[in-house]
Amino acid sequence: MRESHPAVHxxxxxxxxxxxxxxxxxxxxxxxxxxxxxxxxxxSVDPGVMLLEEGQGSAHLFTILSGLGIRSTMLENGRRQVINFLFPGDFVGLQxxxxxxxxxxxxxxxxxxxxVFNRANLMSLFREEPERAYDLTWIAAVEEHFLGETIATLGQRDATQRMAWxxxxxxxxxxSVGLGDGDGRVQMPWRQQDLADALGLSLVHTNKTIRRLREMGAARWSGGTLSIDREQLGAVALADPEQPRRRPLI
Structure with a gap:
């Protein structure tokens, strides 16, 4: 695992x-x-660095200024469940x-x-900046809503619908965070295994499902980029395409 280091700038x-x-x-x-x-x-951290470890404390809280990551938990049988994916602007470590x-x-x-923020200073945010404290509550509520949508997806959508969603x-x-080009292609650095671990699918099933969506013309994930037909992918996912709601930044 590569190390983290203080940012030069x-x-x-x-x-x-x-x-x-x-x-x-x-x-x-x-x-x-x-x-x-x-x-x-x-x-600054390299790919594959564990920023926060399950079962451990942390002296710091973080906002992602740039880059992408994963939240996950490890089951007792050694299998990994990806909880969600992390994007610029996400606040991590509040737990x-x-x-x-x-x-x-x-x-x-x-x-x-x-x-980087000191965990010990968190209470000063609540005392001195109540609107910022409300923003933290808003962020937590949005994450709760997303996790609810994820549970509904895992419980009620089939494999193709899950992947489309x-x-x-x-x-x-x-x-929404500027990682796309003028043609609607976005950077997609996560592995198929990451999607499999998020959606409760085997890697083989994930590969077949992605291929099925490509053959339908709904989504194409290749060479680290993703392009989609929003309306078609939304129809397959049983979900309305939407713009992410404006959100506070901590």
Whole structure:
């Protein structure tokens, strides 16, 4: 496993590139000033680095400034369940910040840069910036909603519908954080095994399902890029294509 290391250049919150994206709600000047005090540094990591480990505590909280990752948990039989995929702007480590131990693992899929916050300073956010504290509640509620949609997918959609739903939602999120091109193709660095572990499918079944969607013309995942027919993929997934809701940025 490759190591993490401090970022050579630290991004000032006023110049944060994520703030320029339509996905994220604007900051007030007061919120910006607080976040610049709250942030203690940046960390760069290689692919395959475990940022937070299940069963362990952490002295830090993170916002993903760039790069992609995975949240997962390991079952007693050694099998991995991918809980969700991580995108720029996602806030990670709150679980350990509130309950001392992580109940899942966070791992980088690509090179990542993370804004670093001291866990010990979390209460100052609640005391000094109640609107920022509300934003944390909003983020937690959105994650709860997504996990509910995931449970419905695993329980009520067949394999092809599951894969169509996952590729549709991933494509939407990747586009929303600027990881697409003018033709609607997005970077797709996750492996088929990652999708299999997220959707409760074998690797063989995952491969066949992806091929079936390609033959239908609904989705094409090849060479680290993903392109989709949104309406067709949504119809297969039994889900409406949608733009991700604007969200707060911590």
């Amino acid at each position: 630290v991004t000032v919150c006023h110049n944060c590139p994520l703030r320029q994206l339509p996905l994220f709600l604007p900051f007030s000047e007061g919120e910006l000033s607080f976040m610049e005090r709250f942030k203690v540094g940046e960390m 350990a910040g509130l309950s001392d131990k992580m109940r899942h693992t966070v791992e980088s899929t690509t090179p990542m840069v993370l804004c 996952a590729l549709l939602r991933i494509h939407e999120r990747l586009l």
